[in-house]
Amino acid sequence: MALTRLFDRLGGALAYLWSGWGAIASLLLFLALWDFGNRIYGSFILPSPLEAFAALLDLFAQGRAQEQLAATLYRAASGFGIAVAGGTLLGIVAGLSMTAAMASRPLVTVLLGVPPIAWIVLALLWFGASDGTPIFTVAVATLPITFAGAMQGGRTLDGDLRNMAIAFRARPLLRFTDVYLPHILSYLFPAWITALGVSWKVVVMAELLSTPDGVGAGLAAARINLDTAQTLAWIVAVIGTLLAAEYLLLEPVKRHLERWRNDAV
């Protein structure tokens, strides 16, 4: 029994990985378009995909890529973690109270309205060229997103379902895990995925302007050397990491947590 379940899981994982071929097909068509651009503008303006991949392999061979990606990953993950933990908690609390939700809405608008580049300047003044600058920038740029998602989830909780759970004498913990959480998660996950994308972009920008290491610093160095191939290599590395994080980590977790949607049908 356990074995068939394991096989089902494995089969499900394989089916999920296999469904990636469609995405790979469109990515390859995009590479063809990129290659076409290289034909028109030449390798100095737009190096071909193969040249960019060769540059990336070179960066990995030198060990630079791993080093810088690790630094960037640490900063992005720290900022993202702060935003997810803080934004989600505050958002749910705000969502449970009509007054808090009403009062916090303009604050979300204000926070979202401040351009990330302005946060970077502030962070530079406060933290200098340390890890603090990118981490703070990422956290503050993504916090409103997770906060708004969590608040929406909290606000739209079905009161009838809650009453039903209470009528069935479900204990608070069970009520939270089986009634509230699945609902809130369906709002949280899209917000988290958006926040992940934003944090990954913001961290590179913050690094470019503030730190001596990280992918952003690598990009800055490539710019100074007029090395377009290396620039594209860093971009490929950033996008590759983001795609891997989203499709190999977040999306499977999301599917697992949202099984109930399919089961209900």
Added chain:
Amino acid sequence: MSTPYIAPSIAPGKINRLLAYGFRPFFLLAAGYAVIGILAWSGFLLGWLPPPPGDPFTWHMHEMVYGFGGAALAGFLLTAVPEFTGDPPHTGRTLAILVLCWLLARLAMWLSGMFGVLPAAVLNLMFLGALIGLVGPSLWSRALGRHRAFLYALIALWLIQTASFYAWDNTALWTVRDGLNTAVGLFAILIIVALARISMVIVNGALEKAGETETSYLARPPRRKLAIFAIALFLLLDVVQPGQTLTGWVALAAMAATLNILNDWHLPRTLRDPYVLALYGTFWFIALGFGSIGIENLTGGWAGRGGRHLLSVGAMGLAVLAVLSIAGQVHTGRELAYTWQIKLSFALMILAGLARAVPPQWASDSYTMIAYGMSGLLWVGAFCLYLVHIGPMLWRPRADGEPG
């Protein structure tokens, strides 16, 4: 799958019986020519037979794609289109004339050393043109134009054949071969379009047979259309930018998009069914073919002609053998049989496709020649099994006593 049209009762006699439905003569001719065409070609390669007329390689490509492939295509379309649309099938005298046209086209190709390319060109273009004339109107107007993809591919196939003959007559051999390679790619598109329809019956039948009542198979159009788009784009670029990295990326995209179609196919306990496995394997051959062409373009030389042969020997061979086996039985009023001959013929064909794809640099010249010789032998064996096992059904009355 029922035909509203009732065929008129057929006068007795083997010839009349054979002309009772399009698949009957053309499936026999396709399987027979598969054997003859490859025996003649292998005999030449091994030095046992004189070379085919004109440029031997071009002759081989044309005869396998338009001779063998053309007959299989005619048999399939003349049978499937009436079924898709409810229009009356073309039988009797019309069918006889089309068969004659195909035979004369083959004769003209075999004698092209004596009479030149022009008679062969005229007869070959007449055959495919007549086929388009016969099935085109139904494909265009019926079923809300849902089957027009066949028509577009057929017209492209005819135009490419015209261009190939024009280049041939002007002794631009490389362009002829490019044209014929494009034709193989067009067959890959035709196969994907045709298998979408055939697989609905075969895979769901296998699910039912395996007792899987909870799942059902659906050939999802968006996946198919993405693959067709990528292949068509590749074929276009392969003409204007042959061997370039740009074309290589699109070939890899065609591979990925073809593998993406297989998402529909991963269903419990269906791949044990030989018919499902053969159709499934066809998609793999298409994917591997475009994949190796892509890698070849990106790295500058890897699979040689192996990639093209994965599409022709592998995909075309396996798809034609499977469709001939399925339609040959179903349209003569039989249930699909699970005999060892059918399983063995599919297995031989898969091995033939793989053996022909061995890249030349994996082994010394003599060993790759042995692999290619084996491939030819396996191919001939598969179609001989078909001719012996299913061939007689094609000239005998339907098993259920129905007309057609």
